[in-house]
Amino acid sequence: MPTIEVPKEKWSGKVREITLGATAADGGTRAKTVTVGGETTLPYLHFEGDIPHPPAIAIEVQDRKPADWSPVLLEAWGDVTEDPAAWAKAAEEAGADVVMLRFSLHDDLSAEYARETLRVVLDATGLPLIVFGPGQAELDNDLLVPVAEEGKGEKLVLGVCEDKNYRTIVAAALAHGHLVDARCPMDVNLSKQLNILISDMNLPLERVVMDPTTGALGYGMEYGYSVMERLRLAALQGDGMTQQPMLVTPGEEAWRAKEARTEEGVPEAWGDWAERAVNWETLTASALVESGADILVLRHPESVKRVRAMIDALMSN
Amino acid sequence: MALSGLEIYKLLPASSKDPEVKKHGNCKECGFPTCLAFAMKLGQKQAELSQCPYVEEESKAQLEASAAPPIRLITLSGDGHKLEVGNETVLFRHEKTFYHQPGLFVRVKDTQADAAEVAKAVGEYTVDYVGMDLTLDGVAVEADGGDFAATVAAVKEACPLPLVLLTEDPVTAEAGLKAAEGIQSLLWAATPENWEAMAKLAGEYKVPLAVHVDGGDVDALAALAEQVQGTGVEDIVLDPGVRDHVSSLSVFTQLRRLALKKNERKVGYPLIAFAGDDPVLAGQHIAKYAGFVVVDGFSPGTVYPLLVMRANIFTDPQKPIQVKPGVYEINNPKPSDPLMVTTNFSITYFSVANEIESSGIPGWLLVADAEGMSVLTAWAAGKFDAERIAKSVTSTGIGEKLDHQRMVIPGHVAVLMGELEEELPDWEINVGPREAVDLPNFLKMQWG
Numbered sequence A: 001m002p003t004i005e006v007p008k009e010k011w012s013g014k015v016r017e018i019t020l021g022a023t024a025a026d027g028g029t030r031a032k033t034v035t036v037g038g039e040t041t042l043p044y045l046h047f048e049g050d051i052p053h054p055p056a057i058a059i060e061v062q063d064r065k066p067a068d069w070s071p072v073l074l075e076a077w078g079d080v081t082e083d084p085a086a087w088a089k090a091a092e093e094a095g096a097d098v099v100m101l102r103f104s105l106h107d108d109l110s111a112e113y114a115r116e117t118l119r120v121v122l123d124a125t126g127l128p129l130i131v132f133g134p135g136q137a138e139l140d141n142d143l144l145v146p147v148a149e150e151g152k153g154e155k156l157v158l159g160v161c162e163d164k165n166y167r168t169i170v171a172a173a174l175a176h177g178h179l180v181d182a183r184c185p186m187d188v189n190l191s192k193q194l195n196i197l198i199s200d201m202n203l204p205l206e207r208v209v210m211d212p213t214t215g216a217l218g219y220g221m222e223y224g225y226s227v228m229e230r231l232r233l234a235a236l237q238g239d240g241m242t243q244q245p246m247l248v249t250p251g252e253e254a255w256r257a258k259e260a261r262t263e264e265g266v267p268e269a270w271g272d273w274a275e276r277a278v279n280w281e282t283l284t285a286s287a288l289v290e291s292g293a294d295i296l297v298l299r300h301p302e303s304v305k306r307v308r309a310m311i312d313a314l315m316s317n
Numbered sequence B: 001m002a003l004s005g006l007e008i009y010k011l012l013p014a015s016s017k018d019p020e021v022k023k024h025g026n027c028k029e030c031g032f033p034t035c036l037a038f039a040m041k042l043g044q045k046q047a048e049l050s051q052c053p054y055v056e057e058e059s060k061a062q063l064e065a066s067a068a069p070p071i072r073l074i075t076l077s078g079d080g081h082k083l084e085v086g087n088e089t090v091l092f093r094h095e096k097t098f099y100h101q102p103g104l105f106v107r108v109k110d111t112q113a114d115a116a117e118v119a120k121a122v123g124e125y126t127v128d129y130v131g132m133d134l135t136l137d138g139v140a141v142e143a144d145g146g147d148f149a150a151t152v153a154a155v156k157e158a159c160p161l162p163l164v165l166l167t168e169d170p171v172t173a174e175a176g177l178k179a180a181e182g183i184q185s186l187l188w189a190a191t192p193e194n195w196e197a198m199a200k201l202a203g204e205y206k207v208p209l210a211v212h213v214d215g216g217d218v219d220a221l222a223a224l225a226e227q228v229q230g231t232g233v234e235d236i237v238l239d240p241g242v243r244d245h246v247s248s249l250s251v252f253t254q255l256r257r258l259a260l261k262k263n264e265r266k267v268g269y270p271l272i273a274f275a276g277d278d279p280v281l282a283g284q285h286i287a288k289y290a291g292f293v294v295v296d297g298f299s300p301g302t303v304y305p306l307l308v309m310r311a312n313i314f315t316d317p318q319k320p321i322q323v324k325p326g327v328y329e330i331n332n333p334k335p336s337d338p339l340m341v342t343t344n345f346s347i348t349y350f351s352v353a354n355e356i357e358s359s360g361i362p363g364w365l366l367v368a369d370a371e372g373m374s375v376l377t378a379w380a381a382g383k384f385d386a387e388r389i390a391k392s393v394t395s396t397g398i399g400e401k402l403d404h405q406r407m408v409i410p411g412h413v414a415v416l417m418g419e420l421e422e423e424l425p426d427w428e429i430n431v432g433p434r435e436a437v438d439l440p441n442f443l444k445m446q447w448g
């Protein structure tokens, strides 16, 4: 009987390998580093290429107890949300590879506050850190520059770096040995463009993660999914400016959705609140794992477990 | 896979090796000046092969085969519910779109006391997502040593959806098929051991048949499908026997590529996947190429997100789902009730409309034509600006239905306030909250 020849793609490109965090040997204080990227084929098709590193899971920790988080989330973490250091430790125990520290929007934000908060979190965990501002370009600059100084040599990922504010953040990353999270609104060409602009400032592409923007399940998830597939195909076809590992934020997006936030006044067909909410985050995240995510920022410890189980299964070959 | 015009030309009389056929070449009887011109039109599907009386039998077969879809369309039906899967044409949704959503089935066993109850819940389940009623597609009944026929009958009685009959024993299968008569079920499965008997049953009862091998052996699967097809059973579904994340991703991808890129007919059928009780695996099967996904257990808190995931992945990427621009009246508003403005992206519209509706507050919702984009996307793209909002105020004549001139705009586009006041000088513009969930509270506190 003639055998069927399974078609294999021969890709010429490869995703860049990027390392987050620095140990004492490299001038930082982290207990370990995390390397992502390096893929030479589409997600988890081990039969035709290499997937050298599993995607990393980052757990989001905020500088103070979030005012607008779903009670399902707040309950899962308990008291640690009052204290970013305790929260970072709890995140490490919950199985994070990386801790993402996010500053929320409030009146006490200042350079000094940002430094202090970063310091307590660095002291509390040995994991590499991602640090995000509250998401307003100017304010982000005001906080991330002192963060970059305070964390000199730690190879933090600073975000988000958008077309509006990339210069300041890239300059800070250059000066203090960090990485940046380059975010564009779901567009292949804009992503390429931003990577070019950043590398024109001489930040090596080994220090740029690309953030294609995430939509939640039911709220635009499929746009992000497809843009990621297109970016990954372009990378494998050899387009050097799309070969950055991808960071996505399914936790933040999914927990903004009504499905995750509320119990009251929702249709009965939505089912149990906690079950649905965790599924909302997990399915948003798992779809993005299938489309090539290299770093996933999650919020609920149960989602972390489930996405980890999926990643382990996809990497076991 | 469709042939190009030139490939078709090689099969037409002008290219024939047989002089008796070749002599007709370019005879124009098809209505085109040359065989080549006809070939080009055929390639563009603007002509019918039957227009040429001289095509050789063998060429005809090849041409007809190439016109058939690379993944066969399989239809199941229950009592009023129809499911079509297959007929996909691309590997990635951005290349065109995915057409036929995979059927989602819940598995019950014939040893399970509450099988009919579960089936009833499955059949009755429906959930609204952006104006679409999402439902499951059926029940998979597994022979597990109980009374299979009785369970199938009870499930069929309790639930109007199609069934999948899970048994490898032909005698049991026939009992199940008898019990399921009147609806179009899927029979699982023919194996290398039982395929002759199973194929016979599929032929007699006119149901699609799944072929099942173990361990993702693509060669064995193709061979088995070919054997079954040889008995005259055309409606085939493939089960390569992979049940975990990594091997199902590889094998399903390989089968999809073989069908689409290599035009491998032997595997040109939809795939069936079994996700057990793992919603994440079910999600993978939805995105990566299953035609049927069987899950264990029924729980709305898991089914709803899976149905939404399926709806998202199978949305046509070229056309955002939209609602018609215009004025929508919610909860029978009076002229004094609030007016709110939003865009015509379905997800946006329904987020807002559902909030107002469930709060019981009457209101007018003015949906501007933002070309199907969300509030911020449309704003960033210049499709939801003061000018457009003002235009929809005038074109809908909403002002005449109200006894006030005051409107609430989405909090995310607070920046539009100034320009809107210029465009609509007689109106008072209020900035609402950013998220729709907070809208009812805002209206209670701020309106009036």
Ligand code: B12
Pocket (backbone or CB within 6 Å): A184, A185, A186, A187, A190, A213, A214, A215, A216, A219, A220, A223, A253, B320, B340, B341, B342, B343, B345, B347, B348, B351, B352, B372, B373, B374, B375, B376, B377, B378, B379, B380, B381, B408, B409, B410, B411, B412, B432, B433, B434, B435, B436, B437, B439
């Ligand atoms: C999916 C998406 C897309 C999709 C389009 C989807 C669509 N059909 O609209 C695609 C990929 C095509 C896209 C394109 C672009 N996008 Co876009 N996109 C998104 C994304 C991820 C989600 C948007 C979404 O669907 N949200 C869900 C809906 C339901 O939200 P919503 O409409 O805002 O409605 C909510 C509220 O506003 C409120 N609400 C709505 N109406 C009303 C009314 C009242 C009265 C009140 C009180 C409240 C209210 O209720 C809803 C639920 O809470 C966001 C980022 C994000 N995560 O939010 C970026 C985002 C909106 N996009 C952005 C941009 C810049 C663009 C582009 C211009 C960039 C580009 N790629 O060229 C293009 C523009 C399109 C074009 N030129 O063709 C930016 C906008 C930035 C800004 N603030 O200006 C965003 C915020 C991303 C970012 N952070 O940069 N995008």
Ligand code: SF4
Pocket (backbone or CB within 6 Å): B012, B013, B014, B024, B025, B026, B027, B028, B029, B030, B031, B032, B033, B034, B035, B036, B038, B051, B052, B053, B054, B055
């Ligand atoms: S009918 Fe048309 S295609 Fe057929 S032989 Fe004549 S010219 Fe060629």
